[in-house]
Amino acid sequence: MKPITVVVHGALGKMGREVTAAICRDPDLDMVGAVDIQAIQEHLALPNTSRRVPLSSNLNSLLQNCHPQVLVDFTIAEASMSAARIATKQGVNLVIGTTGLSDDNIREIDQLSKANKVGAVVAPNFALGAAVLLHLATTAARFFDHAEIIELHHHEKADAPSGTALATARAMLQSRGKPFIYSPTKKENLSGSRGGQIDGVAIHSIRLPGLMASQEVILGAPGQTLSLRHNIINRECYMPGVILAIKEVVKRQGLVYSLDSLLNLGRDDEGV
Numbered sequence: 001m002k003p004i005t006v007v008v009h010g011a012l013g014k015m016g017r018e019v020t021a022a023i024c025r026d027p028d029l030d031m032v033g034a035v036d037i038q039a040i041q042e043h044l045a046l047p048n049t050s051r052r053v054p055l056s057s058n059l060n061s062l063l064q065n066c067h068p069q070v071l072v073d074f075t076i077a078e079a080s081m082s083a084a085r086i087a088t089k090q091g092v093n094l095v096i097g098t099t100g101l102s103d104d105n106i107r108e109i110d111q112l113s114k115a116n117k118v119g120a121v122v123a124p125n126f127a128l129g130a131a132v133l134l135h136l137a138t139t140a141a142r143f144f145d146h147a148e149i150i151e152l153h154h155h156e157k158a159d160a161p162s163g164t165a166l167a168t169a170r171a172m173l174q175s176r177g178k179p180f181i182y183s184p185t186k187k188e189n190l191s192g193s194r195g196g197q198i199d200g201v202a203i204h205s206i207r208l209p210g211l212m213a214s215q216e217v218i219l220g221a222p223g224q225t226l227s228l229r230h231n232i233i234n235r236e237c238y239m240p241g242v243i244l245a246i247k248e249v250v251k252r253q254g255l256v257y258s259l260d261s262l263l264n265l266g267r268d269d270e271g272v
């Protein structure tokens with residue numbers, strides 16, 4: 001079978017470079033071009049090979065020249081949406097990891113992919129461990145009445161709590177079908193000590209240099225607690241999810257939102 005041809009949008013960024021290296025390591029994938037607004041040369045040397053591919057700041061013309069099957073995007077939300085409009089029009093499947101897309105953006109990507117008969121995978125978190133944690137936490141949420149989330153990130157993260165922590169709390173609440181029981185503190189000696197709260201789930205955000213990204217969900221019941229913790233050590237953690245998405249997106253039409261939808265994680269808890 002011929003390798004799947006891929007162009008990376010945001011190829012000069014931190015994730016773009018990691019994705020480029022991961023594509024180059026996989027014999028089933030073929031990187032055929034790269035796009036980045038910061039491109040000043042016409043070619044990008046691929047890591048660990050003597051090959052180089054066209055590099056441009058103009059996505060439209062690069063796609064017309066390279067005809068990839070898949071565009072992988074790790075840029076910023078605005079650039080991502082513009083890329084989705086351009087790529088789908090040219091029949092190119094989308095794998096989007098850029099965060100900060102609105103619900104309207106997600107709906108538009110769904111419509112664009114259906115109208116142009118291509119696939120689209122949008123996942124704000126491509127780490128397999130994060131998808132598994134979400135799955136386990138939603139299962140556990142049905143058996144515990146108390147839950148809190150601690151999320152830890154590097155000090156330059158712009159927002160708090162993390163989108164992943166909020167999404168985890170919402171998924172746990174949906175699975176449970178009712179709020180968690182929040183135990184209020186009579187006297188808070190320091191305002192904010194108990195964190196933010198969403199329907200009984202307190203969320204605590206830690207920001208420190210030296211941290212990358214971690215999340216711990218702690219569930220409590222009389223006489224026991226259950227802790228589920230996922231640690232991201234480096235960006236390599238996202239690569240199996242991105243590579244899976246590239247291989248799956250070419251088989252589909254329309255939008256798949258989030259990595260867990262590709263992992264069939266729901267199957268083993270049916271009937272619990």
Ligand SMILES: NC(=O)c1ccc[n+]([C@@H]2O[C@H](COP(=O)([O-])OP(=O)(O)OC[C@H]3O[C@@H](n4cnc5c(N)ncnc54)[C@H](O)[C@@H]3O)[C@@H](O)[C@H]2O)c1
Pocket residue numbers: 009010011012013014015016035036037038074075076077078079096097098099100123124125126127238
């Ligand atoms: N889904 C996930 O699992 C996951 C994991 C890590 C990061 N992210 C997200 O991926 C995105 C990129 O993260 P990063 O750490 O690589 O950032 P980065 O700043 O290192 O890289 C972004 C790249 O996009 C390029 N870019 C910006 N605007 C552009 C435009 N208009 N056209 C073309 N290229 C443009 C920049 O020049 C830069 O090279 C962010 O939204 C981040 O939150 C997602």
